[in-house]
Amino acid sequence: MKALEVRIRKARKGDIDRIIDIERSWHHLSHWSIDSYYRLLNDDSFTSSFVAEIEGEKNYPNIVGFVIFHIAADVSEIYNIAVEAAHARSGIGNELMAAAVQESGRRKAHKVILEVRKSNNPAINFYLKFDFKITGERKNYYSNPIEDAYIMELEISD
Numbered sequence: 001m002k003a004l005e006v007r008i009r010k011a012r013k014g015d016i017d018r019i020i021d022i023e024r025s026w027h028h029l030s031h032w033s034i035d036s037y038y039r040l041l042n043d044d045s046f047t048s049s050f051v052a053e054i055e056g057e058k059n060y061p062n063i064v065g066f067v068i069f070h071i072a073a074d075v076s077e078i079y080n081i082a083v084e085a086a087h088a089r090s091g092i093g094n095e096l097m098a099a100a101v102q103e104s105g106r107r108k109a110h111k112v113i114l115e116v117r118k119s120n121n122p123a124i125n126f127y128l129k130f131d132f133k134i135t136g137e138r139k140n141y142y143s144n145p146i147e148d149a150y151i152m153e154l155e156i157s158d
């Protein structure tokens with residue numbers, strides 16, 4: 001069987017519809033407005049985002065995942081990462097996270113942090129597999145439904 005060929009590239013404004021489709025397909029994710037995505041994908045010097053593409057119908061590239069993160073001082077924060085359910089567990093999340101960590105290191109961040117719902121075991125396992133550690137928690141951090149968050153961190157070595 002041919003291995004899934006995944007291409008990671010910087011996100012562009014034209015990708016927003018697909019990014020929103022993927023985000024909305026996961027009901028436990030906080031849903032952001034289109035305006036928020038336009039602001040985040042403005043690619044100012046702080047926010048960065050990548051998409052993962054595979055070859056879709058008629059050889060057109062199809063976006064199947066994205067990561068959005070923000071770098072301030074020496075800390076990079078993952079705002080959101082998601083892979084289309086049909087392509088989950090194919091290593092795409094891993095490639096997206098690797099790109100985000102590499103870009104964070106290139107931009108002099110020393111650690112990557114994120115929050116995750118305490119009930120989101122698949123994501124927690126994914127982060128642990130990537131070597132993130134649970135370093136704290138935030139009470140009632142999420143709404144709809146209200147839930148605590150774990151704070152997870154990954155040190156970036158030089």
Ligand SMILES: CC(C)(COP(=O)(O)OP(=O)(O)OC[C@H]1O[C@@H](n2cnc3c(N)ncnc32)[C@H](O)[C@@H]1OP(=O)(O)O)[C@@H](O)C(=O)NCCC(=O)NCCS
Pocket residue numbers: 026029080081082083084087088089090091092093094095115116117120121122123125126127129
């Ligand atoms: C979390 C997420 C991005 C992972 O992406 P993915 O492409 O499925 O992950 P990968 O295939 O790269 O998995 C890498 C490793 O993470 C762990 N992992 C990933 N999904 C897992 C699951 N559902 N259950 C347990 N471990 C999991 C495994 O160790 C896996 O390695 P393995 O397949 O060799 O065992 C994806 O599941 C997703 O989009 N979830 C919904 C959105 C979400 O909750 N985002 C996080 C918000 S904080």
